[in-house]
Amino acid sequence: MNPSTEQPGEEKSEEKWGFDLYPERRGEKYKPSLTKIALLGEGREQSQKIKCEKNVWYCAKSSPLVKLMLAALKSSGCEVDLTRHVSCEVCDVSVSGGYDSELNQVVVCQNVARTEGLTQGVLTHELIHMFDYCRNKLDFKNIDHLACTEVRAANLAHCSFLSAVAQGDASPFHIAKAHQDCVKTKAMYSVKCTRNVTLTEAKAAVDRVFDRCYNDLEPIGRRLRRNSPDMHKAYKERFIYGYD
Numbered sequence: 001m002n003p004s005t006e007q008p009g010e011e012k013s014e015e016k017w018g019f020d021l022y023p024e025r026r027g028e029k030y031k032p033s034l035t036k037i038a039l040l041g042e043g044r045e046q047s048q049k050i051k052c053e054k055n056v057w058y059c060a061k062s063s064p065l066v067k068l069m070l071a072a073l074k075s076s077g078c079e080v081d082l083t084r085h086v087s088c089e090v091c092d093v094s095v096s097g098g099y100d101s102e103l104n105q106v107v108v109c110q111n112v113a114r115t116e117g118l119t120q121g122v123l124t125h126e127l128i129h130m131f132d133y134c135r136n137k138l139d140f141k142n143i144d145h146l147a148c149t150e151v152r153a154a155n156l157a158h159c160s161f162l163s164a165v166a167q168g169d170a171s172p173f174h175i176a177k178a179h180q181d182c183v184k185t186k187a188m189y190s191v192k193c194t195r196n197v198t199l200t201e202a203k204a205a206v207d208r209v210f211d212r213c214y215n216d217l218e219p220i221g222r223r224l225r226r227n228s229p230d231m232h233k234a235y236k237e238r239f240i241y242g243y244d
């Protein structure tokens with residue numbers, strides 16, 4: 001789950017697993033209302049889908065992070081076929097992507113993740129969930145399992161390397177703290193958004209698993225450490241990932 005904003009938002013419904021955020025998942029065709037077509041142009045969903053699929057294809061060919069995740073999945077025995085395992089769909093605007101463990105599919109929200117940079121962020125995040133599911137047979141209904149993979153996705157994708165340096169006068173200790181806070185906050189909202197739980201319950205789950213899961217850097221961290229002289233280069237390229 002990849003909330004498009006960090007606002008808590010409203011409770012959507014009684015749905016427990018967040019699938020109501022992805023109306024096309026369970027056979028429902030997203031139907032824009034007439035006013036939405038007139039005001040927001042949401043009737044153009046077919047051209048949006050094609051643009052989204054182009055962005056996915058481009059990221060799979062050119063994004064180092066996405067390529068790395070695809071390679072890691074392949075070497076773990078879970079090779080990704082883009083046409084089978086990635087789906088561009090219209091979602092609720094509160095999310096930019098998702099991972100459906102029942103269908104083993106990444107959802108890219110074509111109406112929210114509309115640039116290559118955002119698409120790369122969504123793909124990296126959701127492919128980490130797919131990787132964790134492939135590697136550990138996660139039980140997404142177990143809130144601690146969910147919290148762990150959300151901590152890893154926030155750590156390796158959203159709050160990725162050195163973004164706090166951009167804030168200027170940060171000391172190394174401050175950067176480490178800021179990064180941990182970023183991961184905790186992002187993971188907490190992802191858990192809350194995926195499961196019908198309060199922010200307090202989501203925070204408690206994240207706190208329970210944080211140390212273990214924050215330090216599990218597979219598969220990206222190991223690669224980055226090995227390439228550690230390239231950290232400056234990676235930092236300069238951070239804009240590609242939408243981490244500006």
Ligand SMILES: [Zn+2]
Nearest residue numbers: 001002153190
């Ligand atoms: Zn997530």
